[in-house]
Amino acid sequence: MSAGHGHGHGHGHGHGHGPARPGWRARLAHAVRPHSHDPADSLDAALEASAVGIRTLKISLAVLLATALAQAVVVAFTGSVALLADTVHNFSDALTAVPLWIAFLLGRRAPTRRFTYGFGRAEDLAGLFVVAMIALSAVVAGWQSIDRLLHPRTVEAPVAVAVAGLIGFVGNEAVAAYRIRTGRRIGSAALVADGHHARTDGFTSLAVLVGAVGVMLGVPAADPVVGLVITAMILVVLVGAARDVLGRLLDAVDPALTDAALRSLRAVEGVRGVEDLRLRWTGHRLRAEVAVLADPGLDLAAAHDLAHEAQHALLHGVPKLVAATVHVGPWVEGVAARDPHAGVAHHPTPAVLPGLTGA
Missing domain, CATH: 1.20.1510.10 (Cation efflux protein transmembrane domain)
Structure with a gap:
């Protein structure tokens, strides 16, 4: 399950951009002036x-x-x-x-x-x-x-x-x-x-x-x-x-941005781990491609909602981010009965950042 919409980050809201939950004033402001996620x-x-x-x-x-x-x-x-x-x-x-x-x-x-x-x-x-x-x-x-x-x-x-x-x-x-x-x-x-x-x-x-x-x-x-x-x-x-x-x-980013993205994703309820994370500047705009792990029992709608929650958290937690593509995969304790990525295993895949998997 993937979701990949470019969201504007000029929300004009009152709360910060970290992973912490907003206070009552911010929630009230959000209700009066809701976030716009129109591309x-x-x-x-x-x-x-x-x-x-x-x-x-x-x-x-x-x-x-x-x-x-x-x-x-x-x-x-x-x-x-x-x-x-x-x-x-x-x-x-x-x-x-x-x-x-x-x-x-x-x-x-x-x-x-x-x-x-x-x-x-x-x-x-x-x-x-x-x-x-x-x-x-x-x-x-x-x-x-x-x-x-x-x-x-x-x-x-x-x-x-x-x-x-x-x-x-x-x-x-x-x-x-x-x-x-x-x-x-x-x-x-x-x-x-x-x-x-x-x-x-x-x-x-x-x-x-x-x-x-x-x-x-x-x-x-x-x-x-x-x-x-x-x-x-x-x-x-x-x-x-x-x-x-x-x-x-060469697609270099400040490691602090990578850390901010990881903190934001791991703070999302339902995200069991981060399997992959990519950040890239295109001029003065930052884009993200991430793969998160979730309960394998989620249905399609729930996985889609989780992907959007992860997007929302990234847009709040990573400055200058304008778009994020989120892939949701199953989190399996121990050895999985069926490899969820077996269908593409014969294709070469790029290395991922070490130590990502796990909440």
Whole structure:
């Protein structure tokens, strides 16, 4: 017995999302404003999350472009390689909003007979572009810094350079906080990673201040040296961003989500054990496929009801979950007289998580 409906999780209810039973206030609110389990509500919630992500990208793109343009004007007059490295990185960071924007638009399209899960994975592919842009900015910044060490140039107006570095920090930090907050709220790893990228850019902009101060103190080499430091910091960001993006492409999830799903399922009355559990992100939407064990004496209607109770528990207990497919199998103490899975035993099956079976 399986049940697999995509449920919207924007219930607007008053109780928490853990496995515990709701209190009397929550039950009263539920009676007045019952949960909606129409698949259309799940689509509406997903579309709303995409719209929020697009709005965030629009605003952050405008802020970063204005920041980078202001820095570029100072570079043209001062010739600071440290500021140039930071400006190039800020431009690249601004441009990463474009593929993410396109990915959010694609993710809003309905599933088709060819793309039955929809187009949410476009968001993860856009993350690859983000990683590529970070790598490119590291190469450009490093090359410019080494070239300036080999061919020194006088940095003019170091005070203006310092001010431009401060502008870069303020602009990037504002964008970072906005992207991270929105990304966490809608469950977009790509947007969160891009926010952390912007935050690191802000700190590298502060490093430009150090180079400018070094020039004012009579140490011209401080400028390209700081450019190399910025390059190293970009490489650190590159490693973290690549790990997160590739993890999503390999269906990695936070183990805390897996634990939350198990707690929710095991708290459902009638669930004797969890036989299998799969969680997968498709962009900023989380989906689940689970197999639970129940009393073999249940009739079809009771097994169907139990599957829906398990779905309901998952939607409450696992953040950002929009759909769950639940298979109900028989729980047999000891050795079963008949293997309930004998009909498909000759087909290869993927390994399951260890230690799942049992309540």
